[in-house]
Amino acid sequence: MKVHIVQRGAVQPLIEMLQSPNVQLREMSAFALGRLAQDAHNQAGIAHNGGLVPLLRLLDSKNGSLQHNAAFALYGLADNEDNVADFIKVGGVQKLQDGEFIVQATKDCVAKTLKRLEEKIQGRVLSHLLYLMRIAKKTIQRRIALALANLCSAEDQRTIFIDNNGLELLLGLLGSTNLKQQLDGSIALYKLANKATTLSPIDAAPPSPTPQVCVLFIVSLFWPMCSVRFGIISNN
Template sequence: MMHEEVEKEACFILGLLAVKPEYQARIASCGALRGLVRLLKKHKLTTMTRSQPGSGGAARRAADAITNLAHENSEIKNMVREQDGIPPLVSLLEAHDLKVQRAAAGALRTLAFKNEDNKNQIVECGALPVLIQMLRSEDVGVHYEAVGVIGNLVHSSQNIKRKVLEDGALQPVVNLLHSPCADSQREAALLLGQFATTDADTKARIVQRGAVPPLITMLSHTDTSLREMAAFALGRLAQNADNQAGIVQCGGLVPLLTLLESKHYNLQHNAAFALYGLADNEDNIPDIVKEGVLQRLLDCVEKLQVQASKDCVQKTITRMEQKFGGRVLSHVVFMLRSGDRVVQQRAAMALARLAPEGELRAVFVEKRGLDLLLDALVDVRVEPRMRKDASAALLELVRKISATDGAESCVPAQPPKTVYLGSQYVNNATLADITFVVEGRTFHAHRIALLASSD
């Protein structure tokens, strides 16, 4: 017992020293890895229903030490594999002691990160089925480490990603979106985003398994990294037409737009990419208009500092304009008759910017779209931001009309230019202000009537 305690404390001290990058190589070069691997192999898996006090202590500390030694050190990651350290770590995933499970998974997670040889050996040792079972663990630490290992295994590895899905990882990963652990939620969202790049069917299956509502809820979480990963996953899922409509109908539009307007560049970029995907579905365009998204996108084009995000938002607006015809146009024009004045005005502003030039007369004269824009400008009850947006939309409408050869077709038809003062004033000198003499005959007339009746 005393010997085991000494081994455990020695591993603990090595782990603490290995936190310093400058000590990692020195510890490994002194032969410490060989001793750590020996302790991993020494641990015996128990079949008891209850863990023994202190069981697995040395093995757990050895796994923790390997985690710290290999952290961001590709050379030591290779050394662990070459010294046969991966098979015993995979075996420890099935240890009864939850602390040992967590430590083994943590070490494998580190070893798998950006190391193809290690990833392949971990899979060849049969780790995937056990890791997938660990995803269902009620222990937060166990399922957090398990989802982290799987995430590192599938990163940049299409073959391992397919195998993980074939082995049944999808549903337990989706379930982790409801974990009480925010870190587990974040890792699950990241992994689902990686799964979504497999193929179109996988994108659809992720949504069918219930991933969208919790991901949308996560968009409003106080944890920035959690919001970032949720937006990342939704952006990948939004590359599927049915998913695009589903995300909007589940309420994803406004929280994504809020992230786009945040001060965090990663949030902005992930939200911009997701919104670009949502704009690809014609069924979403009326909802985008109704929520006032277009005006906020236009603001973001001016305010975003990262060029990639700014370009993505501009492409989203262009994509919306390309779809502004047919049933989309009809639906938005129908919104001009909405019982909600704000919706009417948002529809008019969107039409001013996105409607085809050939439809401008029908929309803004016959359908009274111009009246809605003007009302938004002069109505004191309208919010200042809305008035500003209406002014910009009206300016854009004028620009489009001015650039059109048939601009005069958009001008409302004028009433006939006639003025009739009454029969008693026809050829009557009373109030007449002009006289014509024709072949010796005098005719009395009124300048205003002549002016109104002349071209």
Template sequence: MLRLLFMVLLIMRVGGVQKLQDGKFIVQATKDCVSKTLKRLEEKIHGRVLSHLLYLMRVSDKPIQRQVALALALLCSPEDQLTIFVDGNGLELLLGLLGSTDTKQKLDGAVALHKLAVKSMVPSPVDTAPPSPTQIIYLGEQYVNNATLSDVTFIVEGRTFYAHRICLLASSDAFRAMFDGGYREKHARDIEIPNIQWEVFELMMRYIYTGSVNIPTTEIAQDVLRAADQYLLEGLKRLCEYVICQDVTVDNIESMYDLSEAFNANSLRQTCILFILEHFDKLSLKPETNQLVQRTIPEIRSYFCRVLTKSY
């Protein structure tokens, strides 16, 4: 047992796990050997071995602490993630690497954090369709912009949109405040909408009347997201986020993250975080990446604390 413990510790202290993980091997036999070695190491990370590694993460010199945290992110079982990375200081060690000025340390931290996210088995917002809305009253497709029984009209870009207060009242707190509160719109017949394009407003209203809508492009989805946030339509926000998440790229990641922060779009923010960690090797070539990473570190911390705690 002591010999096994010594071997595992030695491999981790010298960064052996990362070297095996990062190695570019050509011969298939070598690849198989490395895979088996990592699998065997993974099987040993429990009991006394894990306890001693946790001890090293608390009391060793910082370089050794980081090597152990990196190795555990790659090798530990999902059942031990909370103990290692939330209750222990593993997460802070990895975030310290991500926030380092050294490019290799940043990349190591990003790879380890992405591996940790994958192991947590939480579906990405990109792969998870938005849930069905909970609104009770839907008038149906036939009443969208229909003058029949309409008791309020909106003026959008100079055009008239016929609507029905009962449907709007059921859709969100924003419309309830507009029509059932002390605002001037309560008794108004015509209400001007100055800051939303006709196409965007029509899509928003179609969602309110039917509970679903087809958003044709990512660009339009961003505009609808803004409108949905303004009118407190959480279901429509989630739908827009789902559409936008499909189109996150290396080139637009910063603007997408800005969008998620501006409109408190949690699913989009989570997608951006996971994208940054997964594609850090490409993003690190862009000069503005360092500033973006520094901005996201607090949210990355919150994400892992939330995800790893929910797993138990």
């Protein structure tokens, strides 16, 4: 039945209703899209018809029910590999991480969505993201680097952050005049460093890092690789 609803053209009107000035219409359309997004046949269609951005915007709502309906719909869309790059390109990972969610059920749903995205950062999905990290606009490149710092496995760190210049993108954020970008870059480096310690004997980073601490720590972890990659020669 859900597939038939989509085939009859229901998705686009529902997505448009997400931006209605009427709260009840937004709530009901998010609920309907959430139910449709539980079917694998509908997930890519909802995202590719522009459903991701308005659903992510609804996470800022002060209405707990509306917020939860949007989070549930996003959880469904994250199940499809074809939607992962779109999630990251529009800043969806940062939105999920930074959101202030009213009810515990929404917090749990968001956590499961991030976990679902994390599980898909491999194979062709990772290859496509690395390609975008080379050729996309700088804003998108940075969003990808930030998302991968949070979602990638420790085993993929070298491929992403040394071989494909992800580390340069994160370090570049620390030089931004935008305080939010500095904070995002610092936190991403801190999380990346903590993951790296699972493969390194170096002690874990301190619990309250400043950007400078993060830079020094991440460089110390990756020093052998950085020195080769960037032509750094030690005097020791």
